[in-house]
Every structure is written in C-alpha cells, then in structure tokens.
Amino acid sequence: MAEPAIELIDIDKRFGLVRANRRVNLTVERGTIHGIVGENGAGKSTLMSIIYGFYQADSGEIKVGGRTVEITDPNAAIAAGIGMVHQHFMLVENFTVVENVMLGAEQSPLLRSGIAKVRAELKRLEADHSLNVDPDAVVEELPVGRQQRVEILKALYRGAEILILDEPTGVLTPAEADHLFAVLRQLRDEGKTIILITHKLREIMAITDRVSVMRQGEMVATRQTAETSVGELAELMVGRRVLLTVDKQPAAPGAVRLDVRGLTVRDGRGVTMVDDVSLTVRAGEIVGIAGVAGNGQSELLEALSGIRRAEAGRIAMAGHEIDPCVEADPAMLRRIGCAHVPEDRHNMGLVLAFEENENAMLGYQRDKRFARGPLLDRDAMRRDAREKIEAYDIRPPDCRLKTANFSGGNQQKIVLAREMERDPEVLLIGQPTRGVDVGAIEFIHRRIIAMRDAGKAILLVSVELDEIRALSDRILVMFSGRIVGERGPHASEGEIGLLMAGVHEREAAE
Numbered sequence: 423m424a425e426p427a428i429e430l431i432d433i434d435k436r437f438g439l440v441r442a443n444r445r446v447n448l449t450v451e452r453g454t455i456h457g458i459v460g461e462n463g464a465g466k467s468t469l470m471s472i473i474y475g476f477y478q479a480d481s482g483e484i485k486v487g488g489r490t491v492e493i494t495d496p497n498a499a500i501a502a503g504i505g506m507v508h509q510h511f512m513l514v515e516n517f518t519v520v521e522n523v524m525l526g527a528e529q530s531p532l533l534r535s536g537i538a539k540v541r542a543e544l545k546r547l548e549a550d551h552s553l554n555v556d557p558d559a560v561v562e563e564l565p566v567g568r569q570q571r572v573e574i575l576k577a578l579y580r581g582a583e584i585l586i587l588d589e590p591t592g593v594l595t596p597a598e599a600d601h602l603f604a605v606l607r608q609l610r611d612e613g614k615t616i617i618l619i620t621h622k623l624r625e626i627m628a629i630t631d632r633v634s635v636m637r638q639g640e641m642v643a644t645r646q647t648a649e650t651s652v653g654e655l656a657e658l659m660v661g662r663r664v665l666l667t668v669d670k671q672p673a674a675p676g677a678v679r680l681d682v683r684g685l686t687v688r689d690g691r692g693v694t695m696v697d698d699v700s701l702t703v704r705a706g707e708i709v710g711i712a713g714v715a716g717n718g719q720s721e722l723l724e725a726l727s728g729i730r731r732a733e734a735g736r737i738a739m740a741g742h743e744i745d746p747c748v749e750a751d752p753a754m755l756r757r758i759g760c761a762h763v764p765e766d767r768h769n770m771g772l773v774l775a776f777e778e779n780e781n782a783m784l785g786y787q788r789d790k791r792f793a794r795g796p797l798l799d800r801d802a803m804r805r806d807a808r809e810k811i812e813a814y815d816i817r818p819p820d821c822r823l824k825t826a827n828f829s830g831g832n833q834q835k836i837v838l839a840r841e842m843e844r845d846p847e848v849l850l851i852g853q854p855t856r857g858v859d860v861g862a863i864e865f866i867h868r869r870i871i872a873m874r875d876a877g878k879a880i881l882l883v884s885v886e887l888d889e890i891r892a893l894s895d896r897i898l899v900m901f902s903g904r905i906v907g908e909r910g911p912h913a914s915e916g917e918i919g920l921l922m923a924g925v926h927e928r929e930a931a932e
C-alpha cells in the first residue's frame with residue numbers, strides 16, 4: 423500500500439501550563455479529504471500550526487510520504503509539499519493576485535524566468551482547478567470567496583501536495599462554500615491530500631472521507647465518514663450527548679423595545695447597504711435577520727449599535743429616541759440598556775493584547791462595580807471575569823491570560839459572556855456561534871432563549887439559516903439592503919432560501 427501522505431507520531435505541545443497537544447497520533451492517507459473536529463481549545467489549530475512550521479512540537483515525529491521531516495518553519499513545510507489556507511487570510515491587500523502569489527516565492531526558477539511565465543502558470547492553475555480569479559485584480563477588491571481562492575492558488579503554485587484548511591467556510595456564502603467543496607473534491611481526485619478543520623459537522627459528513635476527533639489535546643477517535651453520524655461525532659467531541667435541536671416554548675411578546683423606521687446606511691465607498699429598512703422587536707421575542715452575507719445585515723447591526731452613522735431614519739430603543747444620523751455613540755447605547763455582540767470579534771469585540779479579565783468588561787469600564795475611586799478595581803474585574811469563565815466554560819480558566827492566547831471559539835465566548843450577562847433590555851447579536859463547537863452552541867442557544875423568556879428584545883443576525891430557524895420567533899429576510907419578506911418560525915428552509923436568493927416575495931410563497 424502507498425505510504426500515507428502525512429503521519430504524526432506522539433506529537434506533544436505545551437504552552438505554559440496548558441497541554442495543547444498530548445501524544446497526538448494521526449495518519450492521513452494520500453488522495454483523501456480528512457476532517458479534524460474537536461471542541462474549542464481542543465488543540466486543532468495548534469496541531470496544524472505544528473505541521474505548517476509556525477510552532478515546533480516539544481516532542482514527536484512528523485513523516486511526509488513515509489520520510490521523517492523536520493518542519494522548522496513554514497518554508498520547510500512548503501519544501502515538504504505542505505500548504506495552508508488560513509482562517510484569517512495572510513494576503514497583502516493592496517497587492518494584485520499575481521504579486522501575492524509571488525510574494526515569498528521570489529527564489530522560484532519560474533520567477534527568475536519572468537513575470538509573464540508566472541502569470542501563465544497561474545492561469546493554468548486557475549483553469550485546471552476552476553479557481554477563476556483575475557491575476558491582475560487587487561486583492562482588497564475581491565470578495566472573500568475569491569481571496570480564499572488566491573490563498574489556494576498560492577499554495578498550489580508552491581507545489582503543495584497536502585493542503586490544510588482551517589475553518590474555510592466561516593466567511594463564505596453558501597454558494598462560495600459549494601464552489602470551494604467542488605474545488606477540494608477535484609484536488610482530491612487528482613491525488614492531493616486535504617486536511618479540513620471545521621465545526622460544521624454537516625460539512626464533515628458532506629465532503630470528507632475520514633474524520634478524526636480531538637478532545638482536550640488528545641486525538642480520541644478516527645472514523646470513516648460513511649460509517650459515522652453527526653450525533654456520534656458531537657458526542658465524541660464533547661464527551662456527552664449533545665442536543666442538536668433547540669427546545670423552546672412559543673414567544674409571549676410584550677411592548678416594542680426596538681423600533682427602526684426608514685433606516686438607510688451607506689458603506690465607506692458611498693454604496694447604499696441598508697435601504698429604507700423598518701422593523702420592530704418586542705420584549706420577549708427573537709427577531710432573526712436571515713440573508714446571504716453582504717446583503718446589508720452587518721451595516722444594519724453596526725448602525726443600530728452606534729458603530730456606524732446612518733444616512734437617514736430614526737430609532738427608538740429601550741424607551742429612548744435615538745438619531746442614528748449623528749455621531750455614533752456606542753457608550754450611550756450601552757447606558758440605556760443595549761448590548762451588542764459584534765460579528766467581527768477581532769476588530770470590534772476584543773483587544774487581543776489585553777488580558778482576558780480586561781476584555782471581559784471592555785466597554786463597561788465606567789460601571790460603578792469596577793471603580794475604586796478614580797481607578798479600576800482590578801480585584802472586582804478579576805472576580806467578575808472568573809464568574810463568566812465558569813458560567814461559559816471558557817478554557818483555559820485563566821483570567822490573566824492574554825486574549826490572543828485563547829482559541830478562536832473561546833474568544834467568542836468571552837465576548838458573548840460580557841454582552842449577555844449585562845442583563846440588557848435589547849440585545850443585538852451578530853453571528854453568535856461563529857467558530858464555536860457544538861457543545862457551546864447548545865449552551866449559547868439556551869442562554870439566548872432564556873434571555874428571551876426573561877423579556878429581553880433580541881435582534882439576531884446570522885448567516886447560518888439553521889440557527890435563524892432554530893431561534894427566531896419571526897424571521898426577516900434581507901436581500902440587497904432591503905427586508906424582502908417576513909416569515910414565522912416554521913417557514914421552510916426552501917422558502918427562506920428563495921427569499922435570500924432574491925426571488926420575489928410572491929414567488930417564494932407559492
């Protein structure tokens with residue numbers, strides 16, 4: 423039998439007291455798509471960073487094609503035929519596609535023979551793998567799906583035989599995700615090996631050949647995908663049965679707590695992203711905004727939370743009239759009882775260089791309970807942070823750890839705990855479970871329902887249609903900046919999907 427594409431033997435990695443990888447063994451066969459799943463902080467990204475040479479294992483061995491390799495840095499990984507598509511793209515945004523692909527590969531013989539050859543090679547790779555990107559396009563002007571294709575091209579250009587993708591669909595529209603999967607299947611059929619990390623178990627079932635499960639730094643199981651199920655994988659990940667559906671009673675809505683009239687918002691380039699939107703959210707109800715990413719949901723949430731100034735409209739929130747067209751003031755909105763979980767935790771939700779306990783109260787630093795005279799009461803902050811760490815099972819449970827050193831899903835929980843535990847009257851919540859494992863999704867969904875049942879008005883924006891359908895009491899569909907339809911909680915996926923795709927209201931109802 424052919425040698426496996428890659429073998430990891432007894433890989434160990436510690437960060438201080440945290441044992442991120444414990445004697446991990448993994449065999450990935452050539453020409454297969456191998457999924458890696460595991461709860462937040464299980465050690466998936468660390469393991470991939472070791473394969474790609476960002477980190478060095480404390481001990482253990484890596485074999486590529488049967489031969490032991492020393493992967494001391496990403497260049498050594500590339501030389502061994504390993505490529506990586508990162509969760510947060512590593513592209514230079516104001517460079518063109520071809521420049522990005524060349525960057526770091528300046529020594530390649532192809533480049534020395536002239537940029538025209540590089541462009542020709544890129545065109546060949548694009549055509550062979552249906553990657554369709556213009557080599558001369560500037561990266562920042564490309565939609566995220568295409569930027570991701572540039573990352574794939576970059577890896578293929580460097581001769582990658584093994585491609586690692588870390589949560590590649592988190593930022594993609596459903597159509598972009600389908601296209602990515604078609605590309606990955608084709609690469610596999612050509613004999614390349616794909617390692618895919620994702621929290622979306624449905625994706626694992628749809629596209630992988632085998633799947634391995636990590637828990638608390640250990641590799642606990644490997645299955646043939648055809649012989650397992652979402653339920654089994656979820657249980658293997660978190661060590662208990664996970665309810666994959668949300669239990670809730672019908673809503674008992676009260677008074678209107680959020681009333682938006684004629685809101686119009688433009689983006690930085692002057693393009694109208696939110697076009698004359700009106701909506702209401704009552705106490706004790708969850709209103710979900712469904713839509714394919716990029717249809718104005720983000721700008722709507724930003725305008726409501728005071729991050730972005732609107733062009734027109736008015737807002738009444740928690741009994742206060744707000745003019746969304748004047749200078750934005752998120753602090754004032756917090757004071758009147760509005761909490762906001764932003765979609766983009768890195769840029770809007772957290773300061774990664776701060777300690778966990780500082781992020782756990784970011785934006786609420788003027789609260790009396792954190793004050794000691796004119797200073798901050800550090801003890802009170804840490805006490806508060808520890809309570810949230812416990813309630814939200816944030817790992818590792820260390821409120822002094824720098825936020826950058828938490829795994830992606832745990833960072834998300836830090837933001838959720840801060841905003842949801844403030845007991846707000848109105849909760850604006852964007853992509854609450856992005857990057858979060860199935861066990862944590864179950865917990866977060868229960869918390870959101872509990873807040874609704876306690877009379878909070880909740881506006882939920884999510885690109886996950888399953889999440890919108892599971893949580894919302896009313897569903898508003900946004901397309902091209904407008905609300906194009908409203909449906910009850912039992913509307914079918916197909917009906918909402920049609921509205922999301924811009925099919926007219928009447929046709930969608932038929």
Ligand SMILES: Nc1ncnc2c1ncn2[C@@H]1O[C@H](COP(=O)(O)OP(=O)(O)OP(=O)(O)O)[C@@H](O)[C@H]1O
Binds near residue numbers: 441817831
């Ligand atoms: N540079 C670092 N310094 C300290 N601790 C770290 C560092 N990188 C990761 N860790 C810790 O190692 C553990 C594993 O993290 P890792 O990012 O590999 O998890 P993950 O399985 O990818 O999680 P997620 O699904 O949330 O992305 C976590 O406890 C994390 O806090």
